[in-house]
Amino acid sequence: MKKILMLLVCGLLWAGVLRAQQTQYMVFEFIKVEKDQLFDYIEFKDLMEKVYRQALNDKRIKAWDFWSLQNGADEGDFQYIMVTTYDDPVKMMNGLDDEAMMEYTKIAYPHLSGTQVMALFEQSLSMRDMPMRLYMREIVSTDDNFQFRPGALASFDLMKAVEGKFEDYEKAEIEVFRPIHQKRIEQGLMGHWSFLRTALPQGSEAKSTHLTLNMYKDYMQFFNAQAYEDLSQTAEQRKAVNEGLNSRDQKWVYLATLENVVR
Incomplete structure (x- = not known):
């Protein structure tokens, strides 16, 4: 009887651990890009896909999705939503800093020099605005x-x-x-x-x-x-x-x- 009770307790604890591991934490970044820079930003987000894939391979993130808005409260507010998924709340809050992003960019694009990577990020920061960021569980x-x-x-x-x-x-x-x-x-x-x-x-x-x-x-x-x-x-x-x-x-x-x- 004690063995059965112990197995039940262990099963419940293991189920709790699995649920905790499966919990997803997401950062939603609502992005606004000036109309005269939309074409440049489309090229940039394609580049970012390869960078975030390196972060996924390194287990820093669980997923990354890039959405193009069709409508909203005000069509002029945002054009895109970027969703980064994590398996841990600490990872979510820390995110990917500039140093990590540049390192992953170098891995994804080994033909780019450090100066070119820096210039690429400075250009991207100048062409976008993120007036709303949500951290969610x-x-x-x-x-x-x-x-x-x-x-x-x-x-x-x-x-x-x-x-x-x-x-x-x-x-x-x-x-x-x-x-x-x-x-x-x-x-x-x-x-x-x-x-x-x-x-x-x-x-x-x-x-x-x-x-x-x-x-x-x-x-x-x-x-x-x-x-x-x-x-x-x-x-x-x-x-x-x-x-x-x-x-x-x-x-x-x-x-x-x-x-x-x-x-």
Whole structure:
């Protein structure tokens, strides 16, 4: 009996370790580029894909995605979203400093001299502005095998929990909305869904407290999902959905197309 109890305890502890290891931490960088420098920046982000691949090989990051915005709160605010995924909160907060980025650039482009690498980064910094950066922790996601490939579509929904309803909102996303999205995935109407909590910035003045990612393999799947209406919902389920919607304020929705992927 003691051996069985010990095995159960070890199993639970191991499951906890696995869950901790699987937790994802993401940095969302909303990028603004002046119109006369868009072409130069497109070349630069292709270069950055190779640099971040070196960081992935070195296990400094878990993934890197570069998204081109289709719309947003104000189309003039941002043109791109860069998402860097980590498996550790400390790695997320430390990020990749300039020294590491230049070192990875030298590995990715051995034909460039140190002076050329420095000039490249100075040029990139001068052509972009990052007015918003969010540090986030994934709380829950759907079970799926979504493939992150160029051309995939995503809706980045920035949310702010209503004051006093923070826990109610998170409970609604986990217990009410996740099963709805899981059902859509099983019906072929969606590719992936995840729910994230903001780590930084925090406080009452923060523009958002959470973010949901709704991903689709292409525009066809996206438009089919928009046209779908679940007529099988019970009155109790509809009530739970409405209560969940009332526990948060949907601040902005950004629709974006995946252009570069490192995984």
